[in-house]
Amino acid sequence: MHKVSANGAxxxxxxxxxxxxxxxxTARMVPFVLNNGYRHIDTAQIYNNEDAVGEGIAASGIKRGDIFLTTKIWVDNFPKNRFAASLDESLKKLKTDYVDLLLLHWPNAAVPxxxxxxxxxxxxDAGKVRHIGVSNYNKKLMEQAVALSNAPIATxxxxxxxYIDQGVVLAAAREHGVAITAYYAMADGKVLEDRTIKAIAERHGKTVAQVVLRWLVQQRSVVALSKTVDEDRAVANAAIFDFELSADEMGALHDLRRPSGRLVSPPGLAPLWDAA
Known part of the structure; x- marks a missing residue:
């Protein structure tokens, strides 16, 4: 199992x-992927499927200690009088007494x-979380979180x-030993018809999705999330560690970035994104 080391995680x-x-x-796919090589499951309170993730892990037969489980606290639960109780509820749904990684899901300036x-x-400190991190943070917020935290920020x-240039936050993360976990890797399906990526995929006898996931994990300190409800695609998406992209191919994918590439920026949640 290929792993990314990040501040102890x-x-x-x-x-x-x-x-x-x-x-x-969720209840169908989680045990399936765990029995087909995946060992990292990512969910969140707002996804409304933590209970199904817990059921899937239990049904898989895979030891809990062999699974890296991530969930995220929703912004409404950031106040101190709600945070711990919401985590306990998540643990109950997930049928576990700890998560490997707990993230703050989006910035929320209403809570310091x-x-x-x-x-x-x-x-x-309570033993309910092994590692901590943030999500959807720009460079400034991420560095503030690193400075404020006694426990290291893992991701x-x-x-x-x-299609998105994340060079600013990537460089800052590496400087602080923080991993980047990439979501929306397929750009909501847009990569699947990209001629540049298709040509690279054909050269390697791989799918476009495999090439994009490989591009991500081949970068230093980047973790890739893959999501599908199709079992065959889930198996294919895991087959990314038996080939390597050349420097030119890596560069060709980087060159696809564009100013309009960002797809996820919900009003009221998104921070002021870093300029490329």
């Missing part, structure tokens, strides 16, 4: 994401960042695919 380089996945598909980070650290989970 050993994160499987390929994870299975459950965003926009209903409970029935120091208070949010303190709650993450308390979860670590910043962000939108990352060939």
């Amino acid at each position: 050993e994160i499987p380089a390929l994870g299975f994401g459950t965003f926009r996945m209903d409970k029935q598909d 960042l120091a208070e949010q980070i303190a709650s993450l650290n308390e979860a670590v 910043n989970q962000i939108e990352y695919h060939p």
Whole structure:
């Protein structure tokens, strides 16, 4: 199992994401992927499927200690009087007494960042969380989180695919030993018809999805999340560690970035993104 080392965390380089996945598909796919090589499962309170993730893990027969499990606290639960209780509820749904990685899902200026980070650290001290991190943070917020936290920040989970330039936050993350976890790797399906990526895929006898996932994990300190409700595609998406992209091919994918590449920027949640 290929892993990314990040401030004490050993994160499987390929994870299975459950965003926009209903409970029935989640309960079906989680045990399937765990029995087909995946060891990293990603969910969140707002996905409304933590209970199905828990059921799927239990049904898989895979030891809990062999699975890297991530969930995220939703912004409404950031206040100190809600944070710990919401985590306990997540643990109950997930049928576990700890998660490997707990993230703050989006920035929320209504609650002081120091208070949010303190709650993450308390979860670590209580033994309910092995590692902590953030999600959808720009460079400034990520560096503030690093400075405020006693426990190291393991990752910043962000939108990352060939059409978006994340060089600023990537460089800052590497400087602080923080991994980048990439979501929306397929750019909501846009990469699947990209002629440049198709040509690279044909050269390697791989799918476009495999090439994009390989491009991500071949970058230093980047974890890729893959999400599908199709079992055959899930198996294919895991087959990315038996080939390597050349420097020219890596560069060709990087060259697809464009100013309009960002797809996820919900008003009221998104920070001021870093300029490329």
